[in-house]
Amino acid sequence: MNTSLLRMLMCCLLLLPLFSAGQDSASIYTAQLLQPTADSVRTQAIGRLAILRIPATFPLLMAINDKKLYLLDEKAVTIDSNPSSEGTYRLYSLYPNNTLLTNSSGQPLLLPLSALKTVDIPRADRLQLAGIAPLFNLFNSDPQKRSLAYSQLKHTSDSATLSILKAALAKESNADALRTGKDALYAIQLYKASTTVSAKANIDSIADNWSDNAPVLLRDYARSGFLNQETAQYAAAKAAGLEKRYDNLQRVQHFFSGLSLGSILVLIALGLAIVYGLAGIINMAHGEFMMIGAYTTYCTQIVFTKALGIPQTDLFFFFALPCSFLVAGALGWVLERLVIRHLYAKPLESLLATWGVSLILIQTARLLFGDLTAVKTPQLLAGGWQVSPHLTLPYNRLFIIALSMLVVLFTYLMLYRTRLGLQIRSVTQNRQMSACLGIETRRVASITFFIGSGLAGLAGCAITLIGNVVPDMGQTYIVDSFLVVVTGGVGKLAGTILSGLGIGFFTKISESFFQAVYGKVFILVFIMLFMQYKPKGLFPDKGRIAED
Amino acid sequence: MKTKNNTLLYILFITFFAILLPAGYLTGFLSVNTISVWGRYFCFAIAALGIDLIWGYTGILSMCQAFFFCLGSYGIAMHLLLKKTVASGATLPDFMAWNKIETLPFFWQPFHSFGWSVALCLLIPAAFAFIIGLVLFRSRIKGVYMAIITQALTLAMWLIFLRNETNLGGTNGLTDFNSILGYPLSSSSVKLALYLVSLAVLCTAYFCCYRITHSKFGKVLQAIRDSESRVSYTAYKVVDYKLAVFVVAALLAAVGGMLYLPQTGIITPGRMDVKASVEMVMWVALGGRGNLKGAVIGALLVNFLYSICTSLFPDSWLFILGFLFVITVLYFDKGFMGLGDTIRQKFSAARLKTSQTH
Numbered sequence: 041m042n043t044s045l046l047r048m049l050m051c052c053l054l055l056l057p058l059f060s061a062g063q064d065s066a067s068i069y070t071a072q073l074l075q076p077t078a079d080s081v082r083t084q085a086i087g088r089l090a091i092l093r094i095p096a097t098f099p100l101l102m103a104i105n106d107k108k109l110y111l112l113d114e115k116a117v118t119i120d121s122n123p124s125s126e127g128t129y130r131l132y133s134l135y136p137n138n139t140l141l142t143n144s145s146g147q148p149l150l151l152p153l154s155a156l157k158t159v160d161i162p163r164a165d166r167l168q169l170a171g172i173a174p175l176f177n178l179f180n181s182d183p184q185k186r187s188l189a190y191s192q193l194k195h196t197s198d199s200a201t202l203s204i205l206k207a208a209l210a211k212e213s214n215a216d217a218l219r220t221g222k223d224a225l226y227a228i229q230l231y232k233a234s235t236t237v238s239a240k241a242n243i244d245s246i247a248d249n250w251s252d253n254a255p256v257l258l259r260d261y262a263r264s265g266f267l268n269q270e271t272a273q274y275a276a277a278k279a280a281g282l283e284k285r286y287d288n289l290q291r292v293q294h295f296f297s298g299l300s301l302g303s304i305l306v307l308i309a310l311g312l313a314i315v316y317g318l319a320g321i322i323n324m325a326h327g328e329f330m331m332i333g334a335y336t337t338y339c340t341q342i343v344f345t346k347a348l349g350i351p352q353t354d355l356f357f358f359f360a361l362p363c364s365f366l367v368a369g370a371l372g373w374v375l376e377r378l379v380i381r382h383l384y385a386k387p388l389e390s391l392l393a394t395w396g397v398s399l400i401l402i403q404t405a406r407l408l409f410g411d412l413t414a415v416k417t418p419q420l421l422a423g424g425w426q427v428s429p430h431l432t433l434p435y436n437r438l439f440i441i442a443l444s445m446l447v448v449l450f451t452y453l454m455l456y457r458t459r460l461g462l463q464i465r466s467v468t469q470n471r472q473m474s475a476c477l478g479i480e481t482r483r484v485a486s487i488t489f490f491i492g493s494g495l496a497g498l499a500g501c502a503i504t505l506i507g508n509v510v511p512d513m514g515q516t517y518i519v520d521s522f523l524v525v526v527t528g529g530v531g532k533l534a535g536t537i538l539s540g541l542g543i544g545f546f547t548k549i550s551e552s553f554f555q556a557v558y559g560k561v562f563i564l565v566f567i568m569l570f571m572q573y574k575p576k577g578l579f580p581d582k583g584r585i586a587e588d
Numbered sequence: 589m590k591t592k593n594n595t596l597l598y599i600l601f602i603t604f605f606a607i608l609l610p611a612g613y614l615t616g617f618l619s620v621n622t623i624s625v626w627g628r629y630f631c632f633a634i635a636a637l638g639i640d641l642i643w644g645y646t647g648i649l650s651m652c653q654a655f656f657f658c659l660g661s662y663g664i665a666m667h668l669l670l671k672k673t674v675a676s677g678a679t680l681p682d683f684m685a686w687n688k689i690e691t692l693p694f695f696w697q698p699f700h701s702f703g704w705s706v707a708l709c710l711l712i713p714a715a716f717a718f719i720i721g722l723v724l725f726r727s728r729i730k731g732v733y734m735a736i737i738t739q740a741l742t743l744a745m746w747l748i749f750l751r752n753e754t755n756l757g758g759t760n761g762l763t764d765f766n767s768i769l770g771y772p773l774s775s776s777s778v779k780l781a782l783y784l785v786s787l788a789v790l791c792t793a794y795f796c797c798y799r800i801t802h803s804k805f806g807k808v809l810q811a812i813r814d815s816e817s818r819v820s821y822t823a824y825k826v827v828d829y830k831l832a833v834f835v836v837a838a839l840l841a842a843v844g845g846m847l848y849l850p851q852t853g854i855i856t857p858g859r860m861d862v863k864a865s866v867e868m869v870m871w872v873a874l875g876g877r878g879n880l881k882g883a884v885i886g887a888l889l890v891n892f893l894y895s896i897c898t899s900l901f902p903d904s905w906l907f908i909l910g911f912l913f914v915i916t917v918l919y920f921d922k923g924f925m926g927l928g929d930t931i932r933q934k935f936s937a938a939r940l941k942t943s944q945t946h
Contacts, residue, residue: 322732324866382918387732388649389917392873395866396913403906515862519743522736557751561744568737572727 066094070135073100074116074159086161087168095204098176099138105169105176109134110156117141117156121181128152175201178208183217190221191253194228202228219429223251230261239271247278250429255279255286289431294552295545300437302544303444306537307499308517309524310451311492313536316525318468318488319384322391325398326521327514329372329493331405333364333500334509338415340364354418357501364501365494372493376486384485385471398514405511415504436505443502447495448537454491455533464488527567529577539578543567597881605787610780620776624851627783629891630790631848636871636887637790637797637880638840643869644877645801646833647813648730651739652720654865656713656838658749660845661855662756663709666699668765668850674700675767682764683757693755702769709846710839717838721831730816742865749857761856768850779851786847790884793840797880800836809833810878870909874916876923885924 069085069092076082086104089097103109103118110117112131119129128150131141141149169176177189186208193205205225212218223246230242243261246254258279262272312326337360344356375397383390417436424434455461463484466474475481500513507513524543528535543563550559574580609626612618635657642648669681678685680692698704720741724734752758771778800806808829811819820826849855858864867890875886890912897905916923920930 316732322735379914379918388735389921391649391732391735392866392870393914393917395870396910396917398910399906399913400910403903403910407903519736519740519862523740526733526736557747560747564740564744567740568723571729571733571737572723575727575729575733 066092066097067136070097070100070116074111074114079162082161083165083168086165090168090172093172093175093200093204095207096136098179099132100134101169101172102176102180103134104161105166105173107161107166109159109161110153111159112141112151112156116159119153119156124150126150126152131156175204178204178221179211183214186212186214186217187220190217190224194224194257197228197232215429219249219251220253222249223253223257227257233267236268236271239267240274243271243275243278247282250282252430255282258282286430289428290552292431294548296433296437298545298548299541300441300544301548302541303441304499304503305517305521305524305544306540307440307444307447307502308496309521309528309536309540310447310533311495311499312521313525313528313530313532314451314455314464314495315489315492316387317530317532318464319380319485320387320390321380321383322387322394322522323380323492324391324395324518325375325401325514326394326493326496327516327518328398328401328405329368329496329514330500330503330517331401331509331511331514332368332371333497334415334504334513335405335409335413335500336360336364336367336497337501337504338409338413338509341415354420357415357418357421360501361498364497366497368497368500369490369494372496373486373490375493376489380489381482381486402511402514409509409511411510413509415509417505421505440502440505443498447498448533451495452533460484460487523564523567527570527577529579529581532577532579535577535579594881602791606784610784613780620779623783624779625895626888627779627786627851628848629888630783630786631844631851632868632871632891633844633884633887634786634790634793634847635841635844635868636875636883637793638837638844639869639872640877640880640883641797641800641809641840642833642837644872644879644883645806645813646809646830647816648830648834649732649735649738649869650834650837651735651865651869652742652745653837653841654860654868655742655745656717656841657845657848657868658855658857658860659713659716660709660842661849661859662749662762662845663699663705663712663842664846664849665762665765665855666696666756667702667705668768669762670696670699672764672766681762683760683762684755687752687755689755696755706846709842713838713842714835717835718831721834725827725830725834739862739865742860743862746857746861749860757856759857761854761858763854763856765850765853773850773853782847782851786851789843789847793843794880794884797840801880805829805832813878867909870913872923874912874923876925879923879925882923882925889924 066089069088072081072085073089076085086101089101099118100109100116103116106118108118110119110131116134117131118134119131123129129152130148131151133139133141143149174189174192177185178193180186180189190205190208193201196202202225205221205228209218209221209225212221226242226245226249230239230246233239233242243258246257258275262276262279264272308326308330311329312323315321315323315326337357340360340363341356344359375394379393379397380390383393421435421439424432425438426432453461455465463474463479464487466477466479467481467484467488471481474484503513520543524536524540527543528537528539546563546566547559550562553559554562605626609618609623613620613623635653638656639650639653642650642653673679673681680689684692698708720738724737729737748754749756750759756762765773767773768778771781773779801809808819808824811824812826812829816826845855871887871890872883873886874890875884876882890909893908894905897908920927922930
């Protein structure tokens with residue numbers, strides 16, 4: 041008996057904001073809150089406001105909860121979340137109206153924090169707001185907080201909350217938050233529905249809305265058997281349908297990541313394959329040229345932001361692309377002059393010597409740049425192409441795929457449509473004979489090495505889009521890219537592309553079945569078995585060119 | 589003259605390591621840690637002998653010796669850890685308890701007994717080497733392809749050993765042992781004993797490898813290195829020879845690993861990453877490949893240099909190592925042991941040149 045009485049009382053309290061009398065008391069409490077005569081008065085005022093749940097006070101309560109309550113000329117204001125470049129903030133009044141403050145000429149008023157008086161509300165007082173935080177956070181400026189608030193309200197059922205939720209949804213501008221919000225609304229309505237038809241309508245709405253949480257929600261509803269067996273089965277069927285669609289999209293996503301990984305591998309392995317085919321050099325330092333490309337990108341960014349003073353620009357990245365090609369290529373050319381030149385057609389020796397070179401390069405990078413740096417992704421490539429709510433293809437990955445397609449195209453044109461390419465292919469086939477025919481094999485070799493290293497540098501520049509720049513970043517890719525070369529067949533453009541993409545796909549697909557590590561082991565076993573049938577790779581040399 | 593030289597070198601080596609160093613320790617000139625450190629280097633040298641057999645003599649660059657080395661180490665480590673666990677009354681090693689594993693995984697069971705552990709430490713690497721070798725050599729994978737695939741294999745194994753669910757300690761590896769066969773590992777005399785055992789095993793391994801390389805088998809190996817196709821044309825079964833030497837090399841690496849573990853007291857997957865496996869090959873390259881003395885001296889020298897350099901100038905060790913790699917490969921094809929020969933050749937060539945111009 042007692043509990044039902046209490047519940048009735050609670051209901052009355054919740055309905056209070058509907059009466060205009062609440063508005064007046066809100067003004068009183070707000071005043072008490074800002075100029076308390078004693079700490080206990082403030083505590084009480086916040087407590088009362090938390091119980092009253094008047095929408096007009098939400099901005100104020102939110103400011104308290106976020107510790108962003110300030111006084112300007114004795115009026116409560118709050119600040120924008122991001123400061124301007126001069127460190128000043130836009131200001132908003134809080135109660136009774138929540139508006140942007142402007143100066144006399146109608147421009148937004150910008151003030152530094154020092155011009156405002158901070159109002160400190162003790163933690164114990166703020167904790168009183170925890171219960172209604174989801175409610176006022178529905179109006180937060182941060183979409184993520186709004187999403188969280190929506191999902192927190194999913195299990196409430198009182199009509200006051202529902203009306204606030206609807207009001208918030210009407211103003212909702214962010215797509216993700218809107219989806220979560222609708223989800224919450226339909227969920228509340230679903231559990232309230234008393235007829236099979238309205239329940240089914242809400243189930244349909246949830247399925248159409250298709251938030252991340254929808255299958256779980258529907259399954260929960262089905263399991264509870266809330267209304268009757270029919271709706272439960274209907275919900276379960278809808279949930280299964282959603283999961284199936286999600287799985288299909290997931291498959292597309294895997295396909296895409298496989299393509300992306302594959303194109304990175306192709307980008308790295310391309311230079312490696314050309315160099316190995318031409319000169320019989322196993323360049324273990326190839327990964328380090330990639331690292332050099334990445335650091336070149338980093339340096340370009342530093343030069344643009346620090347030296348030239350252009351902070352908000354995407355230009356640096358497009359400058360960095362040719363720069364990293366040239367810098368890595370030039371260093372590769374130097375390496376060829378100093379070391380590689382003496383090791384032609386001695387693959388095992390070259391493997392050890394270039395490993396030494398890679399140690400030196402890694403340590404140099406570590407001494408110069410420290411252990412961890414990151415390149416800021418250009419604005420243009422941030423975000424992704426939202427094909428459907430559950431399938432987003434990141435622009436940076438799309439860019440990498442496009443870049444590697446371009447690079448492959450140019451490499452093809454270079455190899456098969458230019459005089460240099462003809463010479464490279466000829467030296468690859470038979471060094472001595474080419475020399476006899478008047479090709480300067482050494483010159484061709486050093487140009488090839490320049491191009492090969494440059495391509496690695498380009499790959500490094502592209503990889504800054506998806507990862508950190510660390511001194512030993514090359515090592516993570518080097519074994520994989522060698523596998524690509526080995527599987528594709530030495531010095532074969534088509535083989536490299538095919539095996540690069542193939543290994544990329546297989547890795548991602550096996551990762552979706554096993555864990556990442558076992559996926560890798562699986563790939564390796566697969567390659568070893570493949571080599572049983574094709575010991576010289578996908579496209580082996582035939583006839584007289586093939587060595588012993 | 590050559591044999592005389594060799595005998596002198598052997599006598600020097602034995603006197604220095606079997607008499608002078610222990611004597612230095614017993615009279616108090618050297619700390620027991622120095623002795624232990626050299627004991628560890630001997631283990632590396634044993635593994636290096638295997639690499640020399642397979643690479644220096646047969647011309648197969650195998651990058652998975654570090655993996656075999658670790659297999660040996662892990663086997664003994666599992667035994668020691670189980671002994672310690674049983675002694676302390678627990679049923680499971682600590683790290684398994686932390687990973688919420690309730691029963692001892694089946695592959696840990698045989699490691700309760702020392703005999704089985706030693707047997708498995710030899711059998712497992714041998715079996716691995718046999719399977720890998722069979723698959724690779726049968727499909728006539730050689731040279732660079734062999735190097736890359738074995739490298740990738742080591743990488744894959746390293747990734748597997750890093751995982752916690754393989755129940756091998758994950759990234760932290762296995763550590764914290766207290767006794768071997770009932771003798772406390774921390775005692776100085778046990779350390780000295782382990783040092784002497786390592787030295788003895790190194791000498792035995794050297795002797796065996798010497799016999800192998802000077803036998804008909806060894807000659808065939810060198811013939812394979814110099815021209816594989818000709819050897820197969822003369823009706824030798826190249827695959828069998830390669831497989832045999834691959835297994836022997838794996839066994840040597842495993843023996844090295846088994847002796848290495850009680851002296852360091854820890855084994856982590858880091859011992860078998862890409863870097864470690866290339867470095868092992870480098871010992872032999874620096875010492876002089878195709879030369880057993882070179883392999884031993886290379887392993888001892890590089891590790892000795894490592895311990896000196898990392899304490900004196902830690903930042904530059906990788907520079908030094910890198911330059912050593914490059915310089916050795918470029919200018920001293922025969923490594924440290926061939927240094928004299930190389931210089932003599934260059935000198936005589938120069939003299940020949942000058943005498944011709946005159």
